Amino acid sequence: MKTALITGITGQDGMYLAEHLLSLGYRVYGMIRGQANPKRPQLERIIPNIELVEGDLLDQGSLIAAVEITGPDEVYNLGAISFVPLSWKQAELTADTTGLGVLRMLEAIRIVNKNIRFYQASSSEMFGKVRETPQSEQTPFHPRSPYGVAKTYGHYITVNYRESYGIYAVSGICFNHESPRRGLEFVTRKISNAVARIKLGKQRELLLGNLDAKRDWGFAGDYVKAMHLMLQQDEPEDYVIATGKTHSVLDFVQQAFGRVGLDWREYVRTDPKFMRPAEVELLVGDPSKAERKLGWRATTSFEELVAMMVEADLALERRQRD
Numbered sequence: 001m002k003t004a005l006i007t008g009i010t011g012q013d014g015m016y017l018a019e020h021l022l023s024l025g026y027r028v029y030g031m032i033r034g035q036a037n038p039k040r041p042q043l044e045r046i047i048p049n050i051e052l053v054e055g056d057l058l059d060q061g062s063l064i065a066a067v068e069i070t071g072p073d074e075v076y077n078l079g080a081i082s083f084v085p086l087s088w089k090q091a092e093l094t095a096d097t098t099g100l101g102v103l104r105m106l107e108a109i110r111i112v113n114k115n116i117r118f119y120q121a122s123s124s125e126m127f128g129k130v131r132e133t134p135q136s137e138q139t140p141f142h143p144r145s146p147y148g149v150a151k152t153y154g155h156y157i158t159v160n161y162r163e164s165y166g167i168y169a170v171s172g173i174c175f176n177h178e179s180p181r182r183g184l185e186f187v188t189r190k191i192s193n194a195v196a197r198i199k200l201g202k203q204r205e206l207l208l209g210n211l212d213a214k215r216d217w218g219f220a221g222d223y224v225k226a227m228h229l230m231l232q233q234d235e236p237e238d239y240v241i242a243t244g245k246t247h248s249v250l251d252f253v254q255q256a257f258g259r260v261g262l263d264w265r266e267y268v269r270t271d272p273k274f275m276r277p278a279e280v281e282l283l284v285g286d287p288s289k290a291e292r293k294l295g296w297r298a299t300t301s302f303e304e305l306v307a308m309m310v311e312a313d314l315a316l317e318r319r320q321r322d
């Protein structure tokens with residue numbers, strides 16, 4: 001039986017990855033921070049077989065202890081400040097958590113056991129102001145936010161520990177992936193939840209920022225399978241994980257409102273407060289390396305993803321009385 005340690009266990013990907021690894025027969029530890037993390041009860045209800053260990057990416061000693069206590073074969077570093085707008089407001093904390101946190105976890109592995117395999121959650125935000133389309137493993141980085149800059153550090157320090165110490169350390173350069181578990185602050189879930197609430201008469205309008213931004217949106221449940229596959233190869237390598245298709249925020253809006261038979265024009269307004277100091281206008285990934293070498297492919301279409309999220313929010317909002 002293999003053992004995995006996952007940071008960011010309370011997040012969207014942490015939960016899907018834990019479920020996937022448990023289904024493969026892994027023993028799964030999730031690293032949890034804080035003395036009374038509010039997401040802990042829900043996490044333990046959804047994934048009863050999860051084992052938790054305390055730790056914080058800001059605290060080197062806690063990471064060494066977490067690795068020593070759990071004795072993992074594989075570490076998946078999904079913990080981060082992941083919301084791009086917050087990264088301008090708390091740039092130093094983002095650099096510390098999302099950037100230096102990667103170094104601290106790699107140091108824990110180097111000190112405790114260099115045979116542990118390491119996955120780093122890199123991001124398409126590193127491509128930022130894109131130099132070519134579609135973006136592949138060879139595309140140069142040009143991050144546009146403190147988050148993107150921190151992820152770029154995390155990416156290169158992962159490559160460096162692989163090259164310096166021979167650690168099996170890889171980065172998955174994941175494009176946007178969503179689900180009913182996505183945080184309400186991200187645009188897809190903000191839209192799907194608003195559509196459900198408007199349909200049920202709980203909300204009157206939806207305020208958004210840039211409707212023209214384009215993203216390569218996939219389903220998180222598909223993407224965590226690629227993370228696992230990346231740690232099962234003979235050689236450690238980095239991979240772009242994407243669908244290869246791009247849609248605008250407006251496409252998502254139209255598809256989501258259309259799903260419940262409403263005309264989006266009657267409900268959606270733009271508000272400058274949701275615009276970003278520097279925007280990433282267009283992302284579309286080239287997943288051909290992952291398809292060829294990992295045998296991985298995104299299996300959920302854009303239309304299926306939107307439908308899944310709107311239906312889940314309708315069910316959630318029907319259960320919840322406001």
Ligand code: NAP
Nearest residue numbers: 008010011012013056057078079080082121123174176177
């Ligand atoms: P998420 O839902 O925002 O989850 C972030 C996780 O990080 C939470 O569990 C949070 O735990 C944890 N965290 C925050 N600060 C921490 C700290 N100081 N120490 C330890 N843990 C900390 O993110 P996600 O969507 O699942 O994404 C997972 C990872 O993939 C992130 O690194 C993200 O940047 C990256 N990524 C995501 C996407 C995407 O589209 N979803 C694409 C590319 C890369 P608390 O409960 O304690 O706050």
Ligand code: F7E
Nearest residue numbers: 082084123124125175176185186187188208209210213274
């Ligand atoms: O924004 C536009 C916004 O916040 C997507 C993270 O998981 O994926 C995510 O980062 C687009 C942007 O995700 C609103 O300007 C318009 O162009 O859902 P988002 P993100 O910034 O792409 C990457 C790959 C990560 O790594 C990150 O961790 O939508 N947009 N109006 C809006 N965005 C938000 N949040 N809210 C709006 O009202």
